[in-house]
Amino acid sequence: MNKVMSNKLMITLYIFPALFLIAVLIIVPLILTGYYGLMDWNGIGSMTFIGMENYINAIQDGAFWDSAWHSLLLALFSTLSLVIYLAVSMILASKIKGADLLRKIYLIPMLLSSVAIAQLWIKVYNPANGILNTILRGIGIENPPSWLANPDVVLYAIFIPILWQYAGFYILIYYAALKNIPESLIESAKIDGANPLQIAYKIKLPLIMGVVKVTIVLAIVGSLKYFDLIYVMTGGGPSGSSEVMASYMYDLAFSTNNFGYGSAIGFLLLIITLVVTVIIRRLTASKEDIQY
Amino acid sequence: MGRIGYILLYACLALVAAFQIFPLLWLVLFSLKDNAQIFSGSPFALPNDPQWGNYLNVWQGGIGLYFFNSVWITGLAIVLTVLFASMATFAITRMNWKLNKFVLGLFMVGLMIPIHSALIPLFSMFLSVNLIDNPLSIVLTYTTYNLPITIMILLGFYYTLPREIEEAAVMDGSSINRLFFTIILPMTTPVMATTVIINMIYNWNEFVFVNTFISSDEYKTLTVGIQNFIGQYMTDWGSIGATLVISIIPVLLAFLFFSNKVVEGISSSAVKG
Numbered sequence: 253m254n255k256v257m258s259n260k261l262m263i264t265l266y267i268f269p270a271l272f273l274i275a276v277l278i279i280v281p282l283i284l285t286g287y288y289g290l291m292d293w294n295g296i297g298s299m300t301f302i303g304m305e306n307y308i309n310a311i312q313d314g315a316f317w318d319s320a321w322h323s324l325l326l327a328l329f330s331t332l333s334l335v336i337y338l339a340v341s342m343i344l345a346s347k348i349k350g351a352d353l354l355r356k357i358y359l360i361p362m363l364l365s366s367v368a369i370a371q372l373w374i375k376v377y378n379p380a381n382g383i384l385n386t387i388l389r390g391i392g393i394e395n396p397p398s399w400l401a402n403p404d405v406v407l408y409a410i411f412i413p414i415l416w417q418y419a420g421f422y423i424l425i426y427y428a429a430l431k432n433i434p435e436s437l438i439e440s441a442k443i444d445g446a447n448p449l450q451i452a453y454k455i456k457l458p459l460i461m462g463v464v465k466v467t468i469v470l471a472i473v474g475s476l477k478y479f480d481l482i483y484v485m486t487g488g489g490p491s492g493s494s495e496v497m498a499s500y501m502y503d504l505a506f507s508t509n510n511f512g513y514g515s516a517i518g519f520l521l522l523i524i525t526l527v528v529t530v531i532i533r534r535l536t537a538s539k540e541d542i543q544y
Numbered sequence: 545m546g547r548i549g550y551i552l553l554y555a556c557l558a559l560v561a562a563f564q565i566f567p568l569l570w571l572v573l574f575s576l577k578d579n580a581q582i583f584s585g586s587p588f589a590l591p592n593d594p595q596w597g598n599y600l601n602v603w604q605g606g607i608g609l610y611f612f613n614s615v616w617i618t619g620l621a622i623v624l625t626v627l628f629a630s631m632a633t634f635a636i637t638r639m640n641w642k643l644n645k646f647v648l649g650l651f652m653v654g655l656m657i658p659i660h661s662a663l664i665p666l667f668s669m670f671l672s673v674n675l676i677d678n679p680l681s682i683v684l685t686y687t688t689y690n691l692p693i694t695i696m697i698l699l700g701f702y703y704t705l706p707r708e709i710e711e712a713a714v715m716d717g718s719s720i721n722r723l724f725f726t727i728i729l730p731m732t733t734p735v736m737a738t739t740v741i742i743n744m745i746y747n748w749n750e751f752v753f754v755n756t757f758i759s760s761d762e763y764k765t766l767t768v769g770i771q772n773f774i775g776q777y778m779t780d781w782g783s784i785g786a787t788l789v790i791s792i793i794p795v796l797l798a799f800l801f802f803s804n805k806v807v808e809g810i811s812s813s814a815v816k817g
Contacts, residue, residue, distance in 0.1 A: 257710070258640040262720045266639070270632035270695070271647060273688040277666065278654050284665035295668065340560055343553045356803050357561050360568065362810070363795045365749030367767040368788050371774055372571055375781070383570050383587050419564065421810060428811055477658040480751045484771065498660040505664050506756060515664045522661035529656060 282522060289516030294509045306516035315492060316517060319500040320524070322407060326496065327475035329411045330418075334467055337419060341426035342452050355427055359420030366417075366480035373413040374400065374485055400486055403493035410482055410494055417481075418474075422467055429463040430456060465536035472532055476525050497521045575599070575785030582781050598786040602773070607787055609762065610769030617679055617765055618747040621686035625743055626736055628687070629694035634724055636695075637702040638710065648699075654692035659752065667756055681757045682765070686747050693746075694739045697812050701735040741802055742809035745795055766791045 289306050291299040310316050340358075344351050361369065376382050379398035388396040399409040433456060441451050457464075479498040482488065488495035488503065495503075501521060505514030574582050575598060576591040603611075632651070636644045666685065667676070675681040705728070713723045729736075751767040758764055764772070770787050799806050 254640060256714045256720065257638065259720065260641075263635050263639050263641050266631040266635035266720075266724075267647060269628040270651070270691050273628070273684070274651055274654060274691055277669075277685060277688040278657070278662060279650065281662035281665035281669065282657060284668075285661050288664060288668075295664075340557065343556055346553070348553065348557065354557055354561055356799075356807070358564050359807070359810070360796070360799070361564055363745055363749075363799055363806070364792050365751065365767050367749075367751050367771060368791050371770065371784065371788055372567055375571075375574075375784070376567055381583050381781070383567070386587050416564065416567070419560070424807060424811060473656075477660070479660060484751075498658060501660055502663070502752075505667075511664055511668075518661040518664055521658055525658050525661075526656065 285515050285522065286519040287515075288512060289519045291512040291515070293512040293515075295505065295511035296509075299512070302512070306513045307520070309513065310516050310520055315495070316497075316500060316520075318492060319488075319495040319497050322494065323476050323478065323496045325407060326411060326414070326478060327472045330414065330471040330475045331468055333415055333419075334422060334464070334471060337422035338426055338457075338464070340419075341423050341430060342456065344423065345427050345430035346448070351427070355420070355424055357420075358423050361417045362420045364417075367484050369413055369417055370481045370484035373416075377409060401490055403490050406486060406490065406494045410485060413481060413485075414478070422471075425463060425467060426460065429460040433459050468536055469529065469532050473525060473529050476521070476528060497524070571785055571788060574781055575789045576782070577785075578782050579780065595782050598782040599790065602783050602787045603790065606761070606773060607766070607769065607790055610764055610766045610773075611790065613679070613763060613769075614748060614765040614767075617682055617686065618744060621683050621690070621747050622740055622743045624683070624687040625690045625694050626739055629691050629698055629739070630729060630732065630736065631724070632691070633695050633698040633702050634728060637699065638705075638728075648695075651692050651695055654689065655696065659689060663752070663756060670757060676757055677759050677763065679758070679763045682754055682763075685753045685757070686750060689753075690743050690746055693813055694743060697739050697742070697809065698732065698735055700812075701732055705731065737802070738805050738809045738812070741798060741805045742813060744798060745806070748795055 288299075290301060290303060292302045292305075293299040344355060348354070376384050377399040379385055379396070379401070384399070385396040397405055400406055437455060437459075438451060441455050446454070477498060478496050479502065482494055482496055483499050483502065486494045488499045497517070498521060501514050501517040504510045504517060570587060573588065573591060576594040576596070577585075578595050581589075581591060635641075636648050670676050670678075670681045675684075709727060709731075710723060713727055718727075749767060750765075754765050754768045755771070758768065761769075761772070770791055773787055774784050
C-alpha cells in the first residue's frame with residue numbers, strides 16, 4: 253500500500269499539470285510584475301533599467317492615490333453594507349416560510365457577468381430614459397442627476413450595482429451560518445425572557461462572529477480588486493472620479509503603452525492587497541484562530 | 545411575535561427580492577420593445593407587439609459567433625481544470641510525499657492575489673510565444689486561474705474518502721491510474737458537479753483576459769463581444785437588451801436546474817477569505 257502510494261513518478265505525474273500551470277501563469281507573472289516595474293518599457297521595444305524610478309513616481313502620483321482612495325471608499329461602503337445583509341439574513345433565518353426560495357432569488361444578480369450588470373445599470377442610470385430617472389420624475393423630482401456623468405455622485409452610483417450584485421452572496425453565507433446555531437440555545441434564551449433583538453445581538457451575532465470576520469476580509473479585499481464593472485460603466489471617468497487601482501493600472505499599460513509604470517502600479521496593487529489581507533486577518537482574528 | 549410583526553418582516557424580505565429582480569424584469573421588457581415604445585410608454589408596460597426580431601437581428605449580427613466561442617472555450621477550460629485539479633487533489637490528499645503541504649500553499653496563493661497584478665507579464669509572455677489573439681491563451685488562463693478554487697472545493701471531499709477503498713484496490717493489484725480513474729474519480733461525482741457549475745459561471749462571465757489577449761472578432765467571447773456590439777447599437781435599446789438577455793440565459797438556466805449545486809459552490813468559495 254504505502255509503496256504504491258509513495259511512487260515518486262506517479263506523484264509527479266499527478267501533480268505536474270496543475271503545478272506547472274500555476275507556477276508559470278500565476279507565480280512567475282507576479283514576480284515579473286515587480287521586475288518590469290524597474291524598467292522603462294512600452295511593451296514592445298526593448299526595456300531600459302531605471303531602478304526605483306517608477307515606484308518613486310507612483311508614490312508621488314496624485315492620480316494613483318486618488319484611485320487608491322476610491323478603492324478604499326468602495327471597501328468601506330462594502331463593509332458597511334454587510335450590516336444590511338446581516339439584518340436581512342437574520343429575518344430570513346427566523347422561521348420564514350419560503351426562505352430557501354427567497355435566498356435563491358437574492359442570489360440571481362451574483363450569477364451575471366460584470367459586463368452585463370454594468371451595461372444594464374448604464375441603462376438604469378440613463379439620464380433621459382433610464383428607469384431610475386423615469387421613476388424620480390414620476391414622483392415629481394424635476395431635474396434628477398445624470399448619475400454616471402457627475403463626478404460628485406458617480407462613485408455612489410457605481411456602488412449600487414455592486415450592492416445589488418453581492419447581496420445574495422453575503423446573505424447566503426450568513427443564512428447558512430445562522431441555520432447552524434442550535435435551536436435549543438434560542439429556545440432557552442426565550443424562556444429566560446430575551447426579546448428577538450436581544451437574541452439577535454447577544455446570542456446569534458457572537459455565535460456567527462467567525463463567519464462575519466471572513467466576510468469582512470472578503471468585502472475589503474474584493475473591493476481592492478474591483479475592475480470589470482467600473483471599467484465598463486465609466487472607464488474610470490468622468491475625469492478620473494471613479495478610477496480604482498486596477499483600472500488605473502490597466503489604462504497605463506493597455507491604453508497608453510506605459511508597461512513599465514503600469515507594472516509598478518500592478519506590483520503596488522499586489523503588495524497593498526496582501527498587506528491589507530494580513531492586517532485585517534490580524535485585527536479580526538481571535539487568539540485561537542490565527543492561521544496563515 | 546405578533547401577526548403585524550411577521551407581515552412587516554415579510555415586507556422587508558419582499559422589498560429586497562423586488563430590488564434584486566426589478567432591473568432584470570425591466571431588461572427583459574425593453575429587450576422586446578422598439579425605441580418608440582421604450583421612450584414613450586411606461587417602463588413596466590408589457591410590450592405591445594413584442595419585437596422578437598431584436599433577438600434574431602443581434603444573433604445573426606455577430607452575437608451567435610460570440611456565443612459559440614463562449615461555449616467551447618468555457619467547456620474546454622472546465623474539462624481541463626476539473627481533471628487537473630482532481631489529479632492534484634488526489635496526489636496531495638492520498639499519496640505520500642513530503643512537499644504536499646508546501647505545494648498546496650503555493651496553489652492557495654492564487655486565491656488571494658489580484659489577477660490584474662499578473663496581467664502585464666501574462667500579456668508579454670503570451671506575446672513572446674505568439675499566443676496573443678489566439679484562443680489558446682484564454683483556455684490556458686481560465687484553466688489555471690480556476691485551479692486554486694476548484695482544488696479548494698475538492699479538498700474537503702477527498703479528505704473524507706475512506707482509506708480502506710484504496711487499500712483494497714491496491715491489495716488487488718490495481719495500479720494508481722486504475723484506482724484514480726475507475727474508483728476515486730467516479731466517487732467524487734457530486735463534488736465534481738459543484739466545481740463544474742462554479743467553473744462554468746466564472747468562465748462564462750470572465751472579461752479581462754479576453755479583453756486583453758484577444759483582438760480579432762472571430763475569437764471574442766460574449767462578455768467582450770457584447771461590449772463592442774453595444775458600442776455600435778448605442779441608441780437601439782431593444783437590440784442591447786436582447787444581447788444582454790442572450791448572454792445571461794445560460795447561467796440562469798444552469799441556476800434553474802442546479803440551484804443547490806450553485807449555492808453549495810458559492811458558499812464553499814467564500815471560505816477562501
